Every structure is written in structure tokens, then in C-alpha cells.
Amino acid sequence: MAPKDRGEECGRTPVWAREKQQRRPALSRDAILDEAMRIADTEGLGAVSIRRVAANLGVRPMSLYTYIDRKEDLFDLMRDNACRAMLLGGALPGGWREALGAIARRTRQVMLHHSWMADITVYNSSVGPNSLRHVEESIRAVAELDAGPRETVEILTAVDKFVLGHVIFELGSHSGLAEQSYVRTILASGEFPELARLAGGAVSGAAGGDDFERQLGWLLDGIEANFTR
């Protein structure tokens, strides 16, 4: 939850490149990671603190720093760990459209299940092994389109962008009742004629599964029109 500075961690070795400590367990990077994800899943990313994770593991805060260098590392690990669940594995559905669509659907499901993934993604662009596997799988999905390297990357990031945007909208669309009444008041003010005209329909714009399928379809239509002959 806490907003991070988008500053430069340029010169640093990423977590994944560092070796895990082995000697004697009693604590491990995996145990820390599991507990952090458990807290994030049930109480939100904001509830994940070094002290909290340590307490749940029956350990003092500073002990965690044997396995990670800073709290941000924990977030990197969490994100990449969740990325593993985004992999379909094995054979992809036949046809690039179905394959890419299946990946997008799975990605959405995982991001909805771990709602903190969207938060982390915004200020964390680090590339872990599992997010690379996700890219690898996506490339396989669109291989038959025979697009150039640049175009291939562009196609799958375009889909990823849409999925991320959609999930963010979806997670934020359970707007409170106070907002609802505020919006109703402001619509009655007459300053928003177009919005008021649409008021009969689904003004909330609440994103859901149906919207996801349809809008993803538009994007895939556009890609299809530009990359098949």
C-alpha cells in the first residue's frame, strides 16, 4: 500500500540473482515469502510489515534481513511467486487468439485473487524468473502470427497492459455508497449532461468478467486485423 519512490535501484543486483542462504533453517526465504503472501492475501499489502511477518514466524524483525536485503525485495519475491500461477503450462490452446486469450484470462484471475499484485506492479518493474516464464509462454502463444521480434513483444505487452488496467479498474469499482450518493447529487446539478443522459444504463462502469471478455475481444480483433493477411 505504501507508495514508494520510483527512484533508481539501478546498480543493485536483483534478488533472484542472489543466492539463498542455506546453513541451518529455522527460517528460510520461502517461509518468509509464504507468510508475507498469507498476510497480503487476507489483510492487504499494507498489513505486510517486516515486524508483522517476523512476529507471525516467531522470530525477531532483524532476523528477516538474513534472507532479504530490504522490504522491497519481499515484494519482488511475492510478485514473482504469484506470476508462477499465471502460467498455463503444457500445451496451449490451438490458435493464437485462443492461446493469448487463455493467458489473459488466467492472468486476470491471478491478479484478482492476489489483489496486491496490481499495487506492487505499479512501482516495481523487476523481472523475476516466473514473469519471464510468463513472457516465454506468451511468445509461444503468438508464434504463429509470424510477427517480427519487436511486434511480437508489442502484441503481448499490449494485452498485458489491458489486463493490468482492467484489473485495477475492477478492483476499484466497488465504489462506496457515499460516493454513489455524491455522484447522484452531482449528476442532478446539470453540469454533466452526457453523463446524466447515460444514467439509466450502467454509469458506474463497474468492470466485470463480461466486460473483460468483450473488451479483450476488441483488442484481439484489432491485433488480428493488423497481423493476419
Next chain:
Amino acid sequence: MAPKDRGEECGRTPVWAREKQQRRPALSRDAILDEAMRIADTEGLGAVSIRRVAANLGVRPMSLYTYIDRKEDLFDLMRDNACRAMLLGGALPGGWREALGAIARRTRQVMLHHSWMADITVYNSSVGPNSLRHVEESIRAVAELDAGPRETVEILTAVDKFVLGHVIFELGSHSGLAEQSYVRTILASGEFPELARLAGGAVSGAAGGDDFERQLGWLLDGIEANFTR
């Protein structure tokens, strides 16, 4: 070092040397908002703290709570304030495609200029007057498509989703050099054949202005194919 404890100084200053109490305002919601945005723009959202904003305004932290209820309120205000800059105002370019494209471009520019907007948007879905104006303007842009209320909302949120996703990718794509070398190592491992095959091209997938235009074009193509006859 600068005076650190102004409270001490306050209690010790003789009455006659003290300034006469200022007129009514001395502080205002707008002043707080402006200062918060200034800090966020120059030092990142993480640098925006109640104490910091107060200090820059020559005021004690608790004074801010006369004008806002929670720190989160400040973020809501900042976001909506920035949304005002997303408005094109006046007449939109002719044609729904050009109009919607122009709005999307402007939205991207504003979000890139205030890089904290993406961060806030993730965990803040509140609807302020200016974000409503943005929706209002977008509805006008696609009016000629004559889509139903639900479809109209869907079309413009689909574009907004893509823009948000793209900006997040774009802000995160200045991946550090450490990551680069890590990625190069892992590509050589042979576990990622597809990625390695693409390694000649732009593997980084760094999002930029050109990518934005092209991929936005795909989405608009898809919308066009589904909503024009």
C-alpha cells in the same frame, strides 16, 4: 543546523516580540494541495508526508487536519486536481477516432508528467469532479458511434484501461542495468528459448510514445470493427 524545535522557541519568545496573529486563513486546502503536488512531482509520492507538507508551509502537522480528514484525502484531491489537466476543453477533434485518440494522448501525457497518478489510481477509485468531467468529455467524443449507454461506457473505459496499463509499463520500463545483466545471464541458460530467439530485437519491451500510438490504434481498430457498420 537549522532550528529544529520550534515549539521550544514559541514558549520562550516574549509577548511583545511575537507577531500579531494573522488574519483568518493562513492555510487553505488549496495551499496544502499545491504543496503536496509540488513535493510529489519533484520527489515522488513517497516523499509526501503530512509532516513534510506542513513543514514546507511553515505550519505544524496537526494543522492540516483542519482541512483534510486523512492523508488519503490529500491523495484523492491530488488525483482529481491532475485530472483537470486531462481535459481538452472546447471543441473536440472531428471524428470519434481522432477525438478519443486525442483524449487518450492527453491522458497519457498528464500521467507521465505526474508519475504518482498511476500509484494513486491503483488503490483509489474515488470519483472527483474533474474525473467526471473527463468521462463527460469522453462520452462526447464517442457520441457519434451511437452505441448504447452500457457500450459507450465500456468503449471509453477500455481506452482508459489501456492508457493506464501503458503508462504503468512505461514508467517501469527504465529497468536498471543490474537487471539487464541478470536477464542476459538467464537468457543464456537455455530455459527461455523463445525469449532468447527474440533477443536480437527489443526484448526489454520498453514502452514509448510510438508503441502507445500503434497499440492504441489496434484497440481503436477493434472498436471500430465492432461499432461501425
Next chain:
DNA sequence: TGCTTTCACCGTACACCGTATCGACATGGC
């Protein structure tokens, strides 16, 4: 005029946070 209410400002305190520094201690290699 004096009394009361209102309200902007803020001093203090509390419960958190990440983490630097250093020390205690168990183990493995020599």
C-alpha cells in the same frame, strides 16, 4: 459591554514503521 460559542492552530503522545549497528552464539573446516 461582557459572555459565550466557534474554530484555526498546535503541543504532546502513542503506536507503528524500516533498518543500521553490533553482539551472542552455534556450527563447520582446519
Next chain:
DNA sequence: GCCATGTCGATACGGTGTACGGTGAAAGCA
């Protein structure tokens, strides 16, 4: 047995948001 290595932890520092209550000046009212 000794030392190097590595895990775990106690303490401390400098931050954070904000609850609570106080203060003094202005505003409303008698």
C-alpha cells in the same frame, strides 16, 4: 582447540499517521 562463517537478536534512530485536548482570537449575541 581455534577460527571463520553465518544465524538470530537487542537496541536504537529517525521517520510515519493521527487521536486528544488545549489555547487564544475572532464572531455572535445579550
